[in-house]
Amino acid sequence: MSGRKQFDVDTALDQAMRVFWERGYTDASLDVLGSATGLGRGSLYGTFGGKDALFRQCLDRYASTYGTRYEQALTTHAGDPVRAIEAFFDVVLARIADPSVPAGCLIAQSAAQAPILKGDNSAHVRTLLDTQRRRVRTALTGPSAAPEELADELATFVVAVNQSLAVLSRAGTTDTELRAVARLACQTVADTLRATPEHAACD
Structure with a gap:
């Protein structure tokens, strides 16, 4: 057994991800990460390559976990951009309301600290933010598609609202208030699409 890892790497990564999610990069010290994972500094470095490398792996794990859910929500309603965006926000709000995970969003938390992160x-x-925007942008294509420039703007708007929901949730904003924000965002997308010449011609 000598030289073999005596811990589950995926579990340790999940525990570290939770620390970064709750505390942000700055306050996730090696001591805190070690306490959460049960690993000493040597094991953290040997397994993950240090704090910065571990942080990147946690970002990827988070993006993979929730990105898959976003992708499924957005593609389930292909050709119906408004319903796709509603489904996207349903997933976002479900994550926010989940008591088993920290408040907010790891990517939003990390974006706020971007100026102090290593390059x-x-x-x-x-x-990762661009990936999310591309997913949303793709959902805005199809028979009910918006013009290219408008679709780009709407995709940026939806991602911005998503990040805002994460920040608001960390500040204690209620579920009812968050759902009102998401509902108004979906209505804005619907109204904007309806106002385009392509949709007006079909009305």
Whole structure:
């Protein structure tokens, strides 16, 4: 058994992800990470490559876990952009309301700290936000598609609202209030699409 890891790497990664999610990058010290995972500094470095490398792996794990849910919600209603955006926000609000996970969003938390992150991690956070925006942008295509420029703007708007919901939830905003924000965002998307010449011609 000598030289073999005596712990589950995925479990340790989940525990570390929770620390970054709750505390943010700055306050997630190696001591705190070690306490949460049960690993000493040597094991943290040996397994994950240090705090910055561990942080990046946690970002990827978070993005993979929730990104899959977003993707499924958005693609289930292909060709119906308004319903797709509603489904997207349903997933977002379900994550926020889940008592088993920290408040907010790891990516939103990390975006707020981007100026103090090392270059690679700061850029990676931006990449994850861009990935989310591309998913939403794709949902705005199809028979009811908006013009290219407008679809780009709407995708950015939806992602911005998503990040705002995460920040508001960490500040204690109620579920009712958060759902009102999401509902108004969906209504804005619907009204904006309805106002385009393509949709007006079909009315």
